[in-house]
Amino acid sequence: MAATARTLWKGAISFGLVHIPVGLYTATQESELxxxxxxxxxxxxxxxxxxxxxxxxxxxxxxxxxxxxxxxxxxxxxxxxxxxAAYPESTQTIEIEAFVQASEIPFVYLERPYYLAPLGKGAKVYALLREALLKTGRVGIARVVIQTKQHLAALIPAGPGLILNLLRWADEIRSWENLDLPEEGSRAAGISPREMKMAEQLIDDMTDKWEPGRxxxxxxxxxxxxxxxxxxxxxxxxxxxxxxxxxxxxxxxxxxxxxxxxxxxxxxxxxxxxxxxxxxxxxxxxxxxxxxxxx
Structure with a gap:
């Protein structure tokens, strides 16, 4: 994190008896016209x-x-x-309530990312949590209060850092029950093994490294x-x-x-x-x- 980065919030990641002091930093910037x-x-x-x-x-x-x-x-x-009076109490804590497989969270729930960086002597414990999440393929599900508003969030390891990605609440996601979608599973959808093999080959041929600047x-x-x-x-x-x-x-x-x-x-x-x-x-x-x- 650059020395000039502006700290939006200072608090701690908390799960069990672990307490990691961290600062919250903006991970995105507006570039629209x-x-x-x-x-x-x-x-x-x-x-x-x-x-x-x-x-x-x-x-x-x-x-x-x-x-x-x-x-x-x-x-x-x-x-x-x-x-x-209805505002949630600001505890300056990212309280992890559970760990879940990262693949279980649909992209539609992801709302806004923030960077987290360790403060004081929290670097080693910060690194331990990051590496443990990477190794297990899990993310932490937490609650956090930012500017008087309570958010659900996912604590996600990425490269050298941890990202706090704010999540949408369940009642903010529309159901797809009324959409005319094909049944799950290739057999139920009428997809032949040959068609599946060809589709996989096409995906393999078009697979590349993620380069956002492109x-x-x-x-x-x-x-x-x-x-x-x-x-x-x-x-x-x-x-x-x-x-x-x-x-x-x-x-x-x-x-x-x-x-x-x-x-x-x-x-x-x-x-x-x-x-x-x-x-x-x-x-x-x-x-x-x-x-x-x-x-």
């Missing part, structure tokens, strides 16, 4: 607004409450204090190439800086500082909370400032 929304008449940035979906009018933060629908058109309202986002590359071409052809537009917009506005029309801070946080690629979405889940909020391309 951001398309800013602009007013085509003035080239001014188009920002965020809280819109009442029925009236179309903007409303203030003070008039927003949180509610959960329990039937069509009816809600239970929850105060910030009631929501805060695969690129073609859409992103084409857009960036187009952007560069337009820059070279001087086909660009000047956007009024936000500071200049502030100076031109009357005192009674000050931009909401909270919204500007939120926009800045969402642009911070290293912030784990914004990388996970970070919103409050408010159904009355319309996102007007960005359109993101993602796979």
């Amino acid at each position: 951001d398309f800013d929304w602009l007013d085509k008449r003035t080239m001014d940035p188009v920002g965020y607004k809280r819109i009442n979906k029925r009236t179309g009018r903007e409303i203030t933060r003070e008039n927003i409450v949180k509610g959960i629908a329990y039937e069509d058109g009816r809600y239970v309202l929850l105060s910030d204090d009631e929501i805060r 695969y690129q986002d073609e859409f992103k590359e084409k857009i960036l190439q187009l952007v560069q071409t337009k820059i070279e052809a001087e086909e660009t537009e000047a956007v009024t800086p936000m500071a200049s917009l502030e100076e031109s506005r009357p005192t009674a029309d000050i931009v909401d500082l909270t919204e500007l801070l939120k926009r800045s946080l969402e642009k911070n690629k290293g912030d784990a909370k914004s990388a996970r979405g970070g919103g409050s889940g408010n159904g009355s909020r319309t996102r007007g400032g960005k359109t993101r391309h993602s796979a």
Whole structure:
């Protein structure tokens, strides 16, 4: 782990009587394209607004409450204090509850990876756990609280490190019972031995080492190439800086500082909370400032 890596969380891996002090580090970074929304008449940035979906009018933060629908058109309202009281207790511990075969976890459960690195004198025990997991082909299933939210996670050995991969909860995975899928097993699916042998041979012929750098986002590359071409052809537009917009506005029309801070946080690629979405889940909020391309 590079010396400049930002520690998101410090705690410990715990199973049985074993206690391994570790730091949590971001393992991914956002590389998708951001398309800013602009007013085509003035080239001014188009920002965020809280819109009442029925009236179309903007409303203030003070008039927003949180509610959960329990039937069509009816809600239970929850105060910030009631929501805060339900937050799980932060123990700064990755509590391993069981070890399972790595092959038993379908990829659909994997959500977001983080690196774990040993702290203090935990290097030897860290290495012991890593090597034992590699040798047995198992991963640890644990619970961890990050930023007031409880997660299910898999502790996975990979190369010299341990990865804490957050998992989706079971009720977040849709069932495939209603899909028209062929029966399991080659005989039940009507596959002949000759067909199976040919398919295996084709897979063998196409088998290669995993080299992630070989695969690129073609859409992103084409857009960036187009952007560069337009820059070279001087086909660009000047956007009024936000500071200049502030100076031109009357005192009674000050931009909401909270919204500007939120926009800045969402642009911070290293912030784990914004990388996970970070919103409050408010159904009355319309996102007007960005359109993101993602796979």
